[in-house]
Structures are given as structure tokens and as C-alpha cells.
Amino acid sequence: MSNENGYNFAYLDEQTKRMIRRALLKAVAVPGYQVPFASREMPLPYGWGTGGIQVTASVLGPDDVLKVIDQGADDTTNAVSIRRFFARTAGVATTTRTEEATVIQTRHRIPETPLSEDQILVYQVPIPEPLRWLEPRETETRMLHALGDYGVMQVELYEDIATHGRIKRSYDYPVEVAGRYLTAPSPIPKFDNPKLADCPALQLFGAGREKRIYAIPPHTPVRSLDFEDYPFAIEHPGVACALCGDSTSYLDEIVTDDRGGRMFVCSDTDHCGKRRDEDRNDAAA
Amino acid sequence: MTPPPDEAPLLTVENLAYDYGNGRGVAGVDFRLWPGEVLGVVGESGSGKTTLLKLLGGQLVPSGGRILYRTAAGEVVDLHDLPEGKRRLLARTELGFVHQNPRDGLRLAVSAGGNVGERLMATGARHYGRIRAAAEDWLGRVEIEQGRIDDIPATFSGGMQQRLQIARNLVSGPRLVLMDEPTGGLDVSVQARLLDLLRGLVADLGLTVVIVTHDLGVARLLADRLMVMQGGRVIEEGLTDQVLDDPQAPYTQLLVSSVLAA
Numbered sequence: 001m002s003n004e005n006g007y008n009f010a011y012l013d014e015q016t017k018r019m020i021r022r023a024l025l026k027a028v029a030v031p032g033y034q035v036p037f038a039s040r041e042m043p044l045p046y047g048w049g050t051g052g053i054q055v056t057a058s059v060l061g062p063d064d065v066l067k068v069i070d071q072g073a074d075d076t077t078n079a080v081s082i083r084r085f086f087a088r089t090a091g092v093a094t095t096t097r098t099e100e101a102t103v104i105q106t107r108h109r110i111p112e113t114p115l116s117e118d119q120i121l122v123y124q125v126p127i128p129e130p131l132r133w134l135e136p137r138e139t140e141t142r143m144l145h146a147l148g149d150y151g152v153m154q155v156e157l158y159e160d161i162a163t164h165g166r167i168k169r170s171y172d173y174p175v176e177v178a179g180r181y182l183t184a185p186s187p188i189p190k191f192d193n194p195k196l197a198d199c200p201a202l203q204l205f206g207a208g209r210e211k212r213i214y215a216i217p218p219h220t221p222v223r224s225l226d227f228e229d230y231p232f233a234i235e236h237p238g239v240a241c242a243l244c245g246d247s248t249s250y251l252d253e254i255v256t257d258d259r260g261g262r263m264f265v266c267s268d269t270d271h272c273g274k275r276r277d278e279d280r281n282d283a284a285a
Numbered sequence: 286m287t288p289p290p291d292e293a294p295l296l297t298v299e300n301l302a303y304d305y306g307n308g309r310g311v312a313g314v315d316f317r318l319w320p321g322e323v324l325g326v327v328g329e330s331g332s333g334k335t336t337l338l339k340l341l342g343g344q345l346v347p348s349g350g351r352i353l354y355r356t357a358a359g360e361v362v363d364l365h366d367l368p369e370g371k372r373r374l375l376a377r378t379e380l381g382f383v384h385q386n387p388r389d390g391l392r393l394a395v396s397a398g399g400n401v402g403e404r405l406m407a408t409g410a411r412h413y414g415r416i417r418a419a420a421e422d423w424l425g426r427v428e429i430e431q432g433r434i435d436d437i438p439a440t441f442s443g444g445m446q447q448r449l450q451i452a453r454n455l456v457s458g459p460r461l462v463l464m465d466e467p468t469g470g471l472d473v474s475v476q477a478r479l480l481d482l483l484r485g486l487v488a489d490l491g492l493t494v495v496i497v498t499h500d501l502g503v504a505r506l507l508a509d510r511l512m513v514m515q516g517g518r519v520i521e522e523g524l525t526d527q528v529l530d531d532p533q534a535p536y537t538q539l540l541v542s543s544v545l546a547a
Contacts, residue, residue: 143369147369147370147373149370149373149407151403151404151406151407151408152403152407154406154407154411155392155395155399155402155403155406158398158399158402158406158413158416159395159396159399161413162396162398162399162417162434162435163396163435226411227411227412227413228411228412228413229412229413229414230413
């Protein structure tokens with residue numbers, strides 16, 4: 001599986017991929033459980049997606065079509081670099097169209113276009129441990145996971161309501177996967193949390209620096225933590241995208257001048273572009 | 286207090302031992318505790334009082350002996366033989382542990398309400414309004430203004446922190462409360478108020494308490510029974526008034542005669 005420029009297919013050597021796939025199998029078997037793995041040095045710094053890249057490299061085959069997004073956009077530095085990295089080291093086809101991709105590596109977003117059963121969504125995770133800021137000892141957090149003892153996270157949400165009158169946490173909103181493990185969904189906005197549940201695609205999470213892999217298998221129940229009298233709710237600025245007019249997608253706020261001018265546009269560039277193309281075609285027809 | 290003959294002890298400690306690895310610790314501790322009883326443990330610094338309490342509270346694992354506890358369901362369990370999950374559940378529902386330094390027993394970055402509500406949330410309470418109502422109720426019972434429910438304990442005085450720690454423990458309705466020098470480090474007027482409060486709560490709730498102290502005044506005020514420790518062993522045991530008014534062991538005699546009259 002090597003090609004002439006000296007790299008093994010998809011950069012990682014086969015033994016490493018094998019090790020990562022074993023971790024992935026375990027992660028899929030125990031939804032939401034953080035499986036340790038021997039994370040490798042990658043040719044980019046920690047925090048730029050080393051975990052996601054290793055997972056992608058391990059699941060990628062020659063016939064796959066890869067899409068990489070960063071904050072929903074296909075054209076940001078990180079997304080472009082990672083896409084080009086796999087185009088060069090694996091020679092796989094790449095795309096920006098969500099429905100054409102078989103493997104989607106993402107940072108911070110789940111695509112607006114509904115995913116299908118033959119797709120894999122790979123998340124880049126900076127901090128896989130949802131209890132990290134609540135309990136400093138890893139030995140203790142592992143014990144809490146083992147015992148399913150998650151009261152401390154509820155205390156954190158209580159504090160939010162006591163201080164702000166609502167659960168203020170707007171990204172990396174903790175979820176309970178398959179009724180068991182408390183899991184950090186990586187820094188996706190809580191707007192995307194409902195898409196985690198019962199998703200037809202396989203969702204894999206890789207944390208390179210923290211050396212952890214976890215997964216949400218297809219059609220797994222995922223519950224965002226909340227209180228009975230303060231149920232989980234997503235927030236929307238209440239305006240439509242300034243470019244495509246979608247009023248239900250996740251929006252980025254863009255400051256346009258220094259006199260308070262701003263516009264809201266879709267964070268998912270592929271979704272926004274597709275809608276604008278459709279509008280143009282309708283106008284031409 | 287003579288135990289009612291028909292009632293089984295809440296806590297049975299048999300030949301309990303712990304060795305820190307240097308020959309110090311506790312050894313050969315035997316006692317039984319009946320529901321509603323307050324047991325005082327007194328002795329000099331380093332006599333093993335706190336070690337004993339940590340063994341009872343599960344922070345240390347004994348190197349010998351057994352601690353049998355009768356649960357609310359009437360089942361007798363060995364506290365150190367329980368699976369970790371059950372032990373933790375018991376520790377946060379039926380047991381309470383009041384540390385000498387309230388900073389050890391509180392979450393300092395979490396508001397007073399969150400501190401009191403933690404045990405409730407850890408045992409499955411998921412209704413914010415009810416958790417908050419319980420927290421308000423308990424803050425009132427330990428004489429903390431309800432307006433301070435959202436303040437963090439770091440802004441509280443030492444006496445308030447200690448009262449908050451007590452509320453945080455009592456909110457789950459524990460049956461056995463272990464207290465390590467609850468009045469240590471407080472000035473005498475605050476101490477007196479705290480003791481008053483404790484005495485009221487113990488009587489109202491019918492708590493069973495093990496209280497470690499080196500202050501004989503505290504022991505006389507709160508404890509029904511007294512255990513005197515020295516060098517990791519229990520050297521004298523009996524009713525509080527009996528031990529304090531007619532001490533038998535030489536060390537106890539020294540201890541009693543060392544108290545300064547105010």
C-alpha cells in the first residue's frame with residue numbers, strides 16, 4: 001500500500017493503523033468510553049488535529065472520498081492543510097460536498113446536511129475528559145466513569161443556573177452516551193448536540209495529545225445533561241443567513257466594519273454555497 | 286447511656302489497627318456505637334484520634350480489624366469490604382464527615398448552594414428548584430443568611446465555612462456523622478455558637494456522632510460517652526461525666542487536671 005513518494009498509504013505505518021483500529025473497535029463496542037491509544041507524533045503541532053488525523057488515516061481506504069471542515073468551513077487553513085495532506089499521502093479523492101464524502105474530518109461542527117449510514121464523521125478533540133476541570137486527578141475521573149458517578153457535572157450545571165439564570169455552557173456541552181458514559185462531544189456548539197443522537201453515521205473522536213479515542217456508533221441514543229426544570233435547549237440568534245437566507249442553520253457573526261456593522265452567515269460553507277447555487281438555478285430557469 | 290438491650294449497634298469496631306509504616310497509627314481499637322449516641326474521642330496530638338476517624342470514614346484502609354456498620358435497610362456490612370461504588374454511595378447518603386479544616390470538606394470554587402446540593406445531585410436529584418429549596422432550608426438551619434446562597438465559600442468566615450460544611454453533610458439525612466475537631470481554629474464565641482447549633486441538630490435529628498476533639502469542654506458538652514486515646518490505643522472509656530470527674534488512667538488524670546479554668 002505504499003506509493004512512490006516514500007510514504008506509506010495515508011502516512012501512518014500499517015502497525016500503527018492496526019493499533020488505532022483496535023482502539024476504535026473497542027471504542028465502538030463501549031460507546032462513549034475513552035480508550036487509551038499510543039498516539040504518534042504527527043507532522044503538525046498538537047492542537048491542530050493530530051488525534052483526528054490519526055483516526056482518519058486509520059479508517060481511510062483508497063476508494064474513500066475525504067472532506068475536512070474547520071468551524072464548518074472547507075476553506076480555512078486547517079481544513080485545507082489536512083485535506084491536502086491526505087490527498088498527497090493517500091492519493092484519495094477529496095471533496096467539499098458533504099453528501100459526496102465517505103469520511104468527514106471535522107473540528108467544531110457537525111455538517112448541516114444530514115449524514116448517511118455509509119459516512120464516518122471524525123472529530124478532532126482537544127480535551128476528551130468532560131470532568132477535567134471538575135476533578136484534577138485522572139485516577140479519580142476514571143473511577144468516576146467506572147462507577148457512573150457524575151453528580152459533580154450536575155453541580156457544574158447548577159452553578160451555571162445559579163450564576164446566570166440558565167445553563168450558559170454553549171459548546172462542548174456534556175452528553176450521556178447510550179445511557180452510560182459521560183462524554184465530551186469536543187468543542188462543537190451545543191446547537192449541534194441534537195445531531196449527535198441517533199445519527200446514522202459512525203462518529204469517531206480522536207484526541208492526539210491526550211491519547212484517547214472514543215466513539216458514538218450509528219443510531220446511539222445521546223442525551224445532553226440538564227435539569228428537569230431547566231431542560232436542554234439550543235439557542236439561535238433568530239435571524240436568517242445574510243447570504244443564503246437559511247433561518248435554521250448555525251450562524252457565524254462576522255464584523256464588517258468598525259462602526260458596529262455585522263452580518264450573520266452560515267458557518268457551514270458547503271451548506272450555504274449549495275443553497276445559493278440552487279437559488280441561482282431557480283432564478284435562471 | 287446504657288444501650289437498650291433489644292437494639293443492635295449501629296457501628297461495631299473490632300480490633301481495628303492501622304500502621305503508617307513507622308510503628309505509629311492505631312492498634313487494638315474496639316468499641317460499639319448505638320443509634321443516637323454521641324461518642325467523644327479525646328487525647329493528645331498524635332494519639333491516633335484523627336487516624337481512627339479516617340478509618341471510620343473510609344479515607345484510610347485498616348491494616349487489621351473490622352468496621353461493621355448497620356445500614357438503614359438493617360443489613361450489617363463491613364465498610365472496607367464493600368465494593369467501591371456501594372461504599373461511596375453509603376458515604377454520601379448515610380454517613381457524614383466534617384473535617385477540621387472546612388476547606389478540606391468544601392468545594393471552594395462552587396457556591397454555597399452548590400455545595401449543599403452536591404450530595405443530592407450525586408444521588409440523582411435533577412430538579413433545580415427542589416435542590417435549591419433544600420439548600421436554602423439547610424442554610425437557614427445552620428444560621429447562614431439565605432441571601433448568601435450564591436456566594437462562594439471562600440468569601441465566608443471560618444465559622445460560616447464550618448457551618449456550611451455541616452449543612453452539606455446533613456442535607457442527605459445521614460445516620461452517622463464523623464466530626465474531626467469541628468470547633469478547631471475558631472474563636473471562643475464562634476465556638477460556643479457552633480456547639481449550640483451542633484447540640485440542637487444532634488438532638489433534633491437523632492444523629493449518631495463520633496466527635497474527635499482535644500477540647501474537654503466540647504467533649505463534656507456534646508458527648509454521651511468518652512474514649513481517651515494515647516499512643517494509638519484506647520486507654521480509658523466510659524460515660525463522659527464519669528471519665529472527666531473520676532479519671533482512672535494516669536494520662537486521663539493529667540489531661541483533666543491540665544484544663545485551665547476560665
